[in-house]
Amino acid sequence: MAGYNRRLMLFEWVVLGYVLLTTLYVLFFWGRLVEPWSMLWWRVGSVTTIILLWQAYCRWPGRWTVLLRVCAQLVMLSSWYPDTYELNRIWPNLDHVFASWEEWVFGSQPALWLSQRYSSALVSELLALGYVSYFPMIGAVTLYYFLFRYERLGYAAFVILGSFYLFYIIFVALPVVGPQFYYQAVGCDQIAAGVFPDVHNYFLTHRESLPIPGESGGLFHNLLLLTHAAGERPTAAFPSSHVGVCMVLLWLSWEARSRRLFLFLLPLAILMFFATFYIQAHYVIDAFSGLLAGTLFYWLLRCAYRPLSAAAGLK
DSSP states (O other): OTTOOSSOOHHHHHHHHHHHHHHHHHHHTGGGSSSHHHHHHHHHHHHHHHHHHHHHHHHSOSHHHHHHHHHHHHHHHHHHHHHHHHHHTTSOOOHHHHHHHHHHHHSSOHHHHHHHHSOOHHHHHHHHHHHHTHHHHHHHHHHHHHHHOGGGHHHHHHHHHHHHHHHHHHHHHSOOOOHHHHHHHHOHHHHHTTOOOOOTTGGGTOOOOOOOOSOTTOHHHHHHHHHHHHHOOSOOOSSOHHHHHHHHHHHHHHHTTOHHHHHHHHHHHHHHHHHHHHTTSSOHHHHHHHHHHHHHHHHHHHHHHHHHHHHTTOO
């Protein structure tokens, strides 16, 4: 197959590197983690999945087995995300610092009043659409590279997955949960008064959040409720990986010179940016930091792809 050989692909080495790094973390902090055995077995299962799919490709090399290897790792991201909560909740929470920065920059907490000021069904549904389009946007870019830039599919997967795992490393190191959890923990009255107490290890044992704002009963609002209930945890607020990954996808579509793909993604990415703090998942500074982090990760990974591929013996 053009562009690929029968070795592990570079994005799979990225996943294995993250597994190794976090496994060492789990072993080192074993006594402080809540469910270390389940975390360890999840990592064994992840490595096993990579090996089995790699062997399937060696047995049946072709476009579809390559796509299966890519899609498997993209799907597994939904389980690696809540895993960051298990890894970082042993550390004292830092939201009081980030909420204070938000107040200093904007003179208020936009995530607290924005949904109240702009509460119409149209605004609510549009921003909910932006937020729930996250994984469909990733799927669209992956499918485009598979259909029209197949020789670059491994590269696109490397950039997307590498960006995710760079974000996840930050989330483990910076236990920031975002407004929906922090405001619930300390009370919206205190937040509105500009009081941001240090809640220390509160989120070690608490996962309660504010209800998602917006027009109840709307199609996209209901989809947002479902996705939130399925995988949301008090973790991963700074920087916004939703915004950051959207930037990565925009850069990949621009690099592919697909005007249609770029114009399809752009309005959804804009909606995503505002949705992150409208639904109180992030502070505004998280969203702006996501723009910068996503662009930085894209260029770092883009530049690293060729030398890393050569080092791994890949074409």
